[in-house]
Amino acid sequence: MYLHGSSQINELGHLEIGGVDTVTLARDYGTPLFVYDMALIKKRAYEFQTAFQEEGVSFQVAYASKAFSCLAMFQLTNELGLSLDVVSGGELYTAIQANVPMEKVHFHGNNKSREELEMAVTAEIGCIVVDNFYELDLLQQICREQQKTINILLRITPGVEAHTHDYISTGQEDSKFGFDLESGQVEQAIEQSLKSDELSLLGIHSHIGSQIFETTGFVMAVEKIYQYINTWRNNLQFIPKVLNLGGGFGIRYTEEDAPLPAGHYIKSMVEVVKEKSLEHNMAVPEIWIEPGRSLVGDAGTTLYSIGSAKDIPSVRHYLSVDGGMSDNMRPALYQAKYEAVLANRANEKTENVYSIAGKCCESGDMLIWDLPLPKANHEDILAVFCTGAYGYSMANNYNRIPRPAVVFVEDGEAYLVIERESYADLVKLDRPLALAVK
Structure with a gap:
């Protein structure tokens, strides 16, 4: 047992x-009754934070709240010094009711409604992860109406497939999420964002899937992104200040599962970001991750x-x-x-x-x-x-x-x-x- x-x-x-x-x-x-071990949640959060601190880089660990959302959970993650990733107006509303500092909130989703984006802009959340051109246009319009500027990341599909179930694999080219890297959509979205007075483009977001037990996919995604950075720098004078590498870190459900310790994932990610930044003669960006399952699953x-x-x-x-x-x-x-x-x-x-x-x-x-x-x-x-x-x-x-x-x-x-x-x-x-x- x-x-x-x-x-x-x-x-x-x-x-x-x-x-x-x-x-x-x-x-x-x-019964049925869900029972959460608070000490284990705290331990998991500490493991991710400590791993980044040991690597000596700027970072944010954001709890991916789609895994489990409620007032108490949001209050706990805030006490632990985590940022918060929401994917709907309901999750954002819960964060507001839980008194989560809005500058720590990131908003994801492939089809955010006008009402959801208006709520996010009104609340002045920390960042919106923009998923497509429709959203990019709509967000600009809402910001103009409210006379506000908001920070954004652009979600990309790096063309990297994680070794996971088809339903929870999101980094491949054929995905409902994000701007396609290969076709030039990302460069077009960067250009539009940089020209906007309402949008402050912080960087790039990539998420390759869930329940991942190795680091190869994360390393490949970083390497793929850096292949394009010179083009963005030369053509658009854009260098990402933030690189969000998503989540998807696996947990042990049964004896068949063999997840890595949090530090292994973080060390591999940070090492390749440092290496590629040095190769491209650029500063190491702030690295964000979004663990959800790996914080609360077990x-x-x-x-x-x-x-x-x-x-x-x-x-x-x-x-x-x-x-x-x-x-x-x-x-x-x-x-x-x-x-x-x-x-x-x-x-x-x-x-x-x-x-x-x-x-x-x-x-x-x-x-x-x-x-x-x-x-x-x-x-x-x-x-x-x-x-x-x-x-x-x-x-x-x-x-x-x-x-x-x-x-x-x-x-x-x-x-x-x-x-x-x-x-x-x-x-x-x-x-x-x-x-x-x-």
């Missing part, structure tokens, strides 16, 4: 996270109550839990794999192999196939590890299932940071036909 962060098995044989018994958490807050655990069971002789043993694709879309979306234990009987030897089914009315609602466990009983608590990224943030109300609660734990204390949805919450925006607005 591989335990992450502060997780351990206590004297009762129960899984404990942050000094809090998960059986107690399930009793007090119900810090999150989901607790479920086991309900029905189904045995098909010589075929499969099914166990059903009180959640599923309504709180974890990743297995259905891209066949993500997880490890899990019985939280209330964590020391017992495995006897059977079960497949863990969700409660949604879909044959594809399967959380884990072929999981070794002790003989499971009705109302045992199943703890699924590493659900901290893209679990709650993708949670939905399919089958009108309320979204779970979320607690943070540290030093023996539990903090309810998101309440469980009620059935009343599910219908609060509904309007009976007799009262429906035409």
